[in-house]
Amino acid sequence: MEACRFCSISQHKLDAAIVFEDESVIAFMDKYPLVDGHLLVVPKKHFESFIDLDHESAFDLVKVIGKLEKALMDGVGCEGVDLRQHFRPFLPESTLVLRHLHLHLVPRRMGDDLYDKALKHEGSLRREPSLVELTSLASKIKARIR
Numbered sequence: 001m002e003a004c005r006f007c008s009i010s011q012h013k014l015d016a017a018i019v020f021e022d023e024s025v026i027a028f029m030d031k032y033p034l035v036d037g038h039l040l041v042v043p044k045k046h047f048e049s050f051i052d053l054d055h056e057s058a059f060d061l062v063k064v065i066g067k068l069e070k071a072l073m074d075g076v077g078c079e080g081v082d083l084r085q086h087f088r089p090f091l092p093e094s095t096l097v098l099r100h101l102h103l104h105l106v107p108r109r110m111g112d113d114l115y116d117k118a119l120k121h122e123g124s125l126r127r128e129p130s131l132v133e134l135t136s137l138a139s140k141i142k143a144r145i146r
């Protein structure tokens with residue numbers, strides 16, 4: 001099995017353009033950025049998702065987000081930042097999937113390419129379900145929170 005790319009970057013066995021690092025978190029430029037300044041923020045310990053993330057690593061991960069958002073706004077002159085996390089274990093191993101938890105920090109600007117080419121189409125997917133429908137879905141989720 002191929003070594004985990006983000007574990008390799010965390011251990012400095014693989015090069016990346018690192019912007020932040022402490023004992024438990026590393027942040028670096030996305031190799032395939034959606035827009036200039038797109039960062040990845042990664043716990044150094046290998047976790048596949050938030051499901052298995054421990055409390056200490058969760059705290060360490062979240063506490064750097066604001067610091068990095070401010071640095072992005074000052075450093076690349078964006079007006080805002082999207083925070084994203086994708087958990088898609090249903091995708092086959094052969095696709096470009098990194099099974100190491102990571103957060104995307106995507107610099108945003110009014111009317112940027114990301115909006116024009118992708119996000120504005122999300123609006124057509126939105127609908128307005130009834131409160132009964134929402135409550136039914138909520139009860140299915142609530143019953144499984146551990």
Ligand SMILES: [Zn+2]
Nearest residue numbers: 004007046100
């Ligand atoms: Zn890993």
